[in-house]
Structure formats: C-alpha cells, structure tokens
Amino acid sequence: MEGKKTNKLEEKILYLSPSPHVKSGESVPRIMWTVVITLMPATIMGVYFFGIRALWVILVSIATAVITEASIQLMRRKKITVYNGSAVITGLLLALCLPPSIPYYAVIIGTFFGIAVGKHAFGGLGYNIFNPALIGRAFLQASFPVKMTTWTPTLLQQKCVDAVTTATPLGLFKFEKVTTPYVDLLWGNVGGCIGETCAIAIIAGGIILLVLRYADWRIPLSYLGTVAILGGIFWLINPEQYPDPLFHLLAGGLMLGAFFMATDMVTSPSTPLGSWIFGIGAGTLLIIIRLFGGLPEGVMYSIILMNSVTPLINMFTRPKILGEKK
Amino acid sequence: MSNTARMIIVLTIAAILSGAILSVYNFYTYPKIQAHRQTELEKAIFEVIPDAEEYKKLELGEKVYYVGCTKKEKELGVAFLAEGNGFQGKISILVGMNMDMDTILAIKILEQVETPGLGTKIVDDPSNPEDRKWFTNQFKGLRALPEITYVKNEKPSKPGQIQAITGATISSRSVVEILNNAIKENREIFLKR
Amino acid sequence: MSSFKTSLAHEFTKGLWKENPVLRMLLGLCPTLAVTNSAVNGLSMGLAVIFTLTCSSTLISLIRNIVPKQVRIPTFIIVIATFVTVADRTLAAFFPTISKALGPYVPLIVVNCIILGRQEAFASKNPVHRAIIDALGMSIGFTLTLTILGMFRELLGAGSIFNLPIMPESFDTWLVMILPPGAFLALGLMIGIANWINSKLGIKS
Numbered sequence: 163m164e165g166k167k168t169n170k171l172e173e174k175i176l177y178l179s180p181s182p183h184v185k186s187g188e189s190v191p192r193i194m195w196t197v198v199i200t201l202m203p204a205t206i207m208g209v210y211f212f213g214i215r216a217l218w219v220i221l222v223s224i225a226t227a228v229i230t231e232a233s234i235q236l237m238r239r240k241k242i243t244v245y246n247g248s249a250v251i252t253g254l255l256l257a258l259c260l261p262p263s264i265p266y267y268a269v270i271i272g273t274f275f276g277i278a279v280g281k282h283a284f285g286g287l288g289y290n291i292f293n294p295a296l297i298g299r300a301f302l303q304a305s306f307p308v309k310m311t312t313w314t315p316t317l318l319q320q321k322c323v324d325a326v327t328t329a330t331p332l333g334l335f336k337f338e339k340v341t342t343p344y345v346d347l348l349w350g351n352v353g354g355c356i357g358e359t360c361a362i363a364i365i366a367g368g369i370i371l372l373v374l375r376y377a378d379w380r381i382p383l384s385y386l387g388t389v390a391i392l393g394g395i396f397w398l399i400n401p402e403q404y405p406d407p408l409f410h411l412l413a414g415g416l417m418l419g420a421f422f423m424a425t426d427m428v429t430s431p432s433t434p435l436g437s438w439i440f441g442i443g444a445g446t447l448l449i450i451i452r453l454f455g456g457l458p459e460g461v462m463y464s465i466i467l468m469n470s471v472t473p474l475i476n477m478f479t480r481p482k483i484l485g486e487k488k
Numbered sequence: 489m490s491n492t493a494r495m496i497i498v499l500t501i502a503a504i505l506s507g508a509i510l511s512v513y514n515f516y517t518y519p520k521i522q523a524h525r526q527t528e529l530e531k532a533i534f535e536v537i538p539d540a541e542e543y544k545k546l547e548l549g550e551k552v553y554y555v556g557c558t559k560k561e562k563e564l565g566v567a568f569l570a571e572g573n574g575f576q577g578k579i580s581i582l583v584g585m586n587m588d589m590d591t592i593l594a595i596k597i598l599e600q601v602e603t604p605g606l607g608t609k610i611v612d613d614p615s616n617p618e619d620r621k622w623f624t625n626q627f628k629g630l631r632a633l634p635e636i637t638y639v640k641n642e643k644p645s646k647p648g649q650i651q652a653i654t655g656a657t658i659s660s661r662s663v664v665e666i667l668n669n670a671i672k673e674n675r676e677i678f679l680k681r
Numbered sequence: 682m683s684s685f686k687t688s689l690a691h692e693f694t695k696g697l698w699k700e701n702p703v704l705r706m707l708l709g710l711c712p713t714l715a716v717t718n719s720a721v722n723g724l725s726m727g728l729a730v731i732f733t734l735t736c737s738s739t740l741i742s743l744i745r746n747i748v749p750k751q752v753r754i755p756t757f758i759i760v761i762a763t764f765v766t767v768a769d770r771t772l773a774a775f776f777p778t779i780s781k782a783l784g785p786y787v788p789l790i791v792v793n794c795i796i797l798g799r800q801e802a803f804a805s806k807n808p809v810h811r812a813i814i815d816a817l818g819m820s821i822g823f824t825l826t827l828t829i830l831g832m833f834r835e836l837l838g839a840g841s842i843f844n845l846p847i848m849p850e851s852f853d854t855w856l857v858m859i860l861p862p863g864a865f866l867a868l869g870l871m872i873g874i875a876n877w878i879n880s881k882l883g884i885k886s
Binding site for chain 2: 749751756762763767770773774775777838854856860
C-alpha cells in the first residue's frame with residue numbers, strides 16, 4: 163500500500179489516505195507552490211527584521227536545494243522535477259529556521275545534506291521518512307553547534323541597544339529566567355531564526371493552508387493544544403520555574419513547525435486518528451525537551467522523532483476493510 | 489579414546505595453556521601498567537598542589553585525601569577527587585585546595601566524555617592558542633566559599649566567579665556544580681579529622 | 682605451480698576488496714563505528730585486529746585436526762581471548778594513550794565476528810600457510826577500511842589527518858563527523874561508493 167501511494171506521488175497525483183481512494187484534481191506543483199506563497203508573510207517579516215543578509219541566506223538555500231535536486235535526478239537518470247516546487251519549499255523552510263548570521267557555506271552544506279541524504283537517499287519525493295528541511299537543520303545543529311546558536315538582534319533592536327549578539331526568548335527564559343513581552347513575540351521583534359519570530363505572519367499563512375486543506379488541521383491543533391495543556395500544567399505547578407502556555411506557543415519555532423513542518427504530507431500520518439497521535443506525540447516531546455532537556459528549543463527534534471514513527475502510526479490506524487475481522 | 493574424553497582433554501589443555509600464558513604475560517606487564525597509573529596520579533597531585541614536593545595519603549572513612557607537603561613536611565594543601573555528571577557522562581576532577589579548604593589551588597580534569605570540540609574545551613580549548621587550558625586555569629587561587637559561581641560572555645567580576653565557555657555552558661556549569669558539591673562534602677569530613 | 686601461486690594471491694587479495702569484511706560482509710561494525718573518530722584510532726584498532734586474527738588463525742589451523750568438532754567454538758574463543766588479552770595488556774603497558782583512546786573496544790575484539798568468522802570458515806579447514814595468508818588479507822582489508830574511514834571523519838570533523846592539520850585555518854570543522862552519527866553517515870557513504878564501484882566492475886554481492 164505504502165509503495166503504491168508513493169508511486170502515485172511521482173505521477174503528481176496525491177493520495178493522502180489509505181484506500182478507499184477518491185481521485186481529486188490536485189497536483190503536486192499546485193500544492194507546493196501554494197505552500198511557498200503561504201510562507202511569504204513569514205519570509206517578508208524575517209527579511210524586514212534581520213535585513214538583506216537574511217534574504218541572501220534564503221536565496222542561497224533555495225538555489226542550493228534546486229541545483230542539488232536537479233543534479234541528483236540527472237545523475238540517477240530520473241525525470242527532473244524541480245519545477246514542482248518541492249525543492250524550493252525545502253530550501254525556503256530550511257532557511258527560515260536558520261539563524262540570520264549563519265555563514266553561507268553552512269547554508270549550502272545543510273541544504274545539500276537535507277536534499278541529498280534526507281530526501282534522495284531514501285528515493286526522492288514521497289519516499290523520504292523525515293522532513294528534508296529538518297534533516298538539513300539537524301545536520302547543521304550537530305556540525306556547527308556554536309554558529310547555530312548565535313543570534314543577532316533584529317534591526318529594530320539594534321537601533322536601541324548596541325549589541326552584536328542576543329539570546330532567543332526561550333534561551334533567555336531557560337538560562338536567565340527573563341520573560342519577553344507577548345507583543346514582541348507576536349510581532350516578531352526578538353532574536354531567533356529568520357522565519358520563526360513573527361507569530362502573526364506564520365499564523366496568517368498557516369490558516370490559508372488549512373482553509374485550502376493543503377495541510378491537515380488536526381496536526382497543528384493537536385500539536386499546539388498539547389503544548390498549551392502540558393505547558394499550562396507545569397506552569398500551574400511552579401510559575402517561577404516554568405513559563406506560561408502562551409509563551410510556549412509564541413516563542414521559538416513552534417508556530418512555524420506546527421503549521422509548515424509537522425504537516426508535510428509525505429512525512430506525517432495519512433489517517434485522521436494518526437494525525438491526532440502525531441500532534442499529541444510531538445507536543446509531549448516538545449514540552450519534555452524544552453522543560454527538562456539541555457537545549458532551550460525542541461521543535462526540530464520533536465517533529466523528526468514523530469516522523470520516524472509515522473509509518474508505524476499509519477499501520478496501526480489504518481481503517482478496517484469492510485467485513486475484515488480482527 | 490572416546491570422543492567425550494578427547495573433548496574434555498582438549499578444552500582443559502587449551503584453558504590451562506591460555507591461563508598460563510596470560511598469567512606470565514600479566515606478571516610481566518602489570519608493574520608497567522601500575523607504574524603508568526601511579527605516575528599519572530602523582531603528576532596530577534603535583535599539578536593541583538603546585539609547590540608540593542612530596543605527598544601523604546590520608547584515608548578518612550571511604551574518602552581518600554592526598555596531602556601535599558614540602559620536603560620539610562610543611563603541609564601545603566590537600567587533593568581529593570570530585571565526581572559528578574557532565575553533559576552526557578561522568579566528569580571526574582582532582583581538586584587541590586589549601587589546608588583550610590576555603591581556596592582552590594588548582595584543578596585537573598582526569599576523565600570526561602563531553603562533546604568533542606565543545607564540552608572538551610573544559611580540558612583543552614584550541615580556539616585560544618595562547619592559553620588552551622584557560623578554563624581550568626581560572627580556578628587557580630579561586631575563593632570557594634560560600635560557593636563558586638559562573639558568568640557567561642563577560643569577564644568575572646566578583647571573587648569566586650569564573651567565566652563559562654561560550655557554546656558549552658552546560659559542561660561549564662557541571663564543573664562548577666561538581667566542585668561546589670564536592671567541596672562542601674569534603675570540607676565537613678576533612679576539617680574534622 | 683602457477684595455479685598454486687595465483688590461488689594464494691587470491692586468498693590474500695579477496696580480503697582487501699571482494700570479500701572485504703566491513704564493506705562487503707558488514708562484519709565487525711561495532712569497532713568500525715566506535716573507534717574511527719580519528720585516523721590514528723582506526724589504524725591502531727586495525728593493527729590490534731591484524732595481530733589477533735593472524736595469531737589466532739595460525740594456531741587454530743595448526744590444531745585443527747586435534748580439536749573435536751563439538752568443542753571447536755569454545756576452543757576458538759579461548760585462543761582468540763588469549764591473544765586479545767595479550768594485545769590489550771601490551772597496549773596498556775607500552776602505549777597508554779592509545780589504550781585509553783580505544784577504551785573497551787580492544788577487549789571487545791574477542792566478540793568481533795570477523796575473527797571467529799575466519800576461524801570457522803577458513804582456518805579450521807585449511808593448512809597453516811593458507812590460513813595465515815587469509816588472515817593477513819582479511820585483517821589488512823579491515824585495517825585499510827578503518828583507516829580510510831578515520832581519515833575521512835578526522836578531515837571533516839577536526840580538519841586534520843593523523844593529527845596533521847590539512848584544512849586551512851578558516852575551515853569550520855563539522856563536529857558531527859567525529860560524533861557517533863558521523864560514523865554511521867560516513868560508513869553508509871563508503872559502503873554506497875563500494876557498491877557503486879562494484880556495479881561498474883560487474884562484481885555481484
């Protein structure tokens with residue numbers, strides 16, 4: 163079943179759920195380019211806050227993704243499908259979750275790794291187990307941990323204070339118990355990755371995606387809901403030690419991850435129940451990493467870990483065939 | 489000869505021969521291996537009690553202390569082992585302190601399994617070629633009471649304060665915590681001797 | 682005579698490539714993954730295996746007709762364990778730094794499948810000169826693979842090869858390569874390349 167589904171993907175017809183299948187007119191390029199457009203608000207805000215260098219990081223990443231995908235398909239004598247936008251999304255998403263000061267060579271290495279190892283080593287679009295953008299980011303995090311956790315202040319912040327580096331809201335809370343005002347978190351005037359700081363822009367794009375049904379609403383809802391509920395429980399236990407649920411939702415890369423990464427069609431479950439399980443699992447992992455782990459942020463690892471159990475979730479939540487007995 | 493008897497004989501001979509070879513070889517190498525360990529320990533003790541020329545071993549309950557002294561038996565300081573968890577495994581540190589146990593003379597990290605290139609900077613920092621051991625050197629002459637604290641990204645300003653390594657805050661913090669705990673525990677035992 | 686010589690040459694070279702224990706038979710992966718974070722460590726582990734495997738194969742081949750079939754495995758293990766312990770003590774006594782770097786992986790050579798595998802598959806069935814040649818080929822193949830893997834990981838992960846700085850000052854080391862995930866990535870890449878070369882040469886696995 164799995165094989166059939168993924169073969170169809172190459173023919174640009176998407177089947178999101180196990181049989182029985184209903185054919186729809188949606189095509190891979192249309193979905194992918196819509197996702198790119200819905201990412202634009204976050205991209206624009208990122209460039210607004212972090213300047214022209216952020217734009218260069220994004221362009222370098224997209225270019226590397228497209229060139230890598232095309233050359234691998236050329237090498238493997240497969241049809242070149244870069245026009246379908248999937249490589250562009252990977253490049254864009256990866257750039258949006260990188261710090262603005264990241265060196266260009268690291269961007270190239272990360273994007274190449276994400277596309278070559280995260281996607282094509284598994285067989286290309288539809289066969290990959292993990293979200294390629296997150297694989298690229300994980301590789302960079304493991305390779306250049308200092309560069310991946312050096313944050314520059316936004317252009318607006320630079321006007322007020324003269325500082326070269328800053329900390330993310332999550333880092334500030336975890337290590338120094340300093341809270342960041344919600345207005346700054348919503349608007350995005352905080353240190354962080356290029357595309358993760360402005361919550362409003364991400365939510366706006368994400369909602370369009372959900373309304374068009376290009377992403378399963380259950381995943382962001384259950385992911386964010388679990389984080390809010392679990393975060394809230396810990397906050398009620400000890401408000402000094404643990405941040406409040408709203409802070410959990412708005413700070414860091416959770417919004418970007420919940421709307422655009424966890425919902426990746428290839429690497430998330432294809433059944434409604436599976437989507438709930440996926441979101442609840444990712445949310446639980448995120449809270450565990452944020453509150454009890456060594457790192458301040460855990461969106462990337464929570465999604466990658468849930469990606470790895472997606473085939474299992476699909477297997478257990480497959481709807482019964484009519485008349486089948488247990 | 490029955491097969492069973494042959495099996496027993498062959499295995500017995502093999503085991504006896506193996507045992508014989510190994511005990512002879514161990515007899516030959518054991519002193520050398522012990523000597524390595526001894527020199528390593530001695531080197532560490534003299535490193536953490538810098539002016540010591542000799543040392544005495546002192547056992548109080550389960551704890552072992554090495555009191556460093558000059559040739560005229562003037563006691564200069566005491567060294568003991570401090571152990572605890574680092575970022576991903578055990579860190580063990582030999583701590584040298586003055587006889588009142590309020591000031592650190594020097595520390596030496598004996599074992600650690602921190603992340604190579606990051607946490608390992610607590611032992612050796614290649615990014616600072618002038619003083620690759622700057623992190624442990626900060627503890628020389630550091631006031632350990634009431635407790636050691638650390639700061640990030642700035643020069644230490646108060647007594648008893650050290651600077652954490654950028655990008656390896658957790659390893660730095662672990663070292664400070666291990667030292668604070670061990671000093672508190674050993675002070676009670678050692679000063680009551 | 683010539684066929685005798687070629688077959689001896691074959692016994693030696695098969696371990697280097699065609700039946701390379703790591704790349705082709707996927708044996709002994711635990712030390713391969715664990716100690717190759719630098720070229721020196723990979724090479725030292727390889728040398729320890731050359732010593733153990735050659736000595737064990739020689740002895741096993743010599744006593745192959747004396748040992749009853751039913752107790753051959755325990756006998757092999759006693760022989761291997763003896764040589765491994767000798768290697769481990771030697772390293773600890775004369776090369777303490779290497780011994781520290783390799784840690785528990787030297788004693789663990791006892792359970793390295795390459796060693797027991799060669800005794801069972803070859804040394805216990807062949808005359809001593811062939812057993813030695815086979816053991817040398819296999820262990821040198823193992824050593825070469827580990828050294829190359831160690832060189833590759835050290836180059837990217839630390840910017841040096843055999844502790845000699847290779848990369849320019851400005852090179853930012855890929856920390857992941859000297860961490861455990863880097864071992865899996867590099868080994869996977871190496872096996873992939875080996876398979877690709879073999880498919881070009883028309884060698885079937």
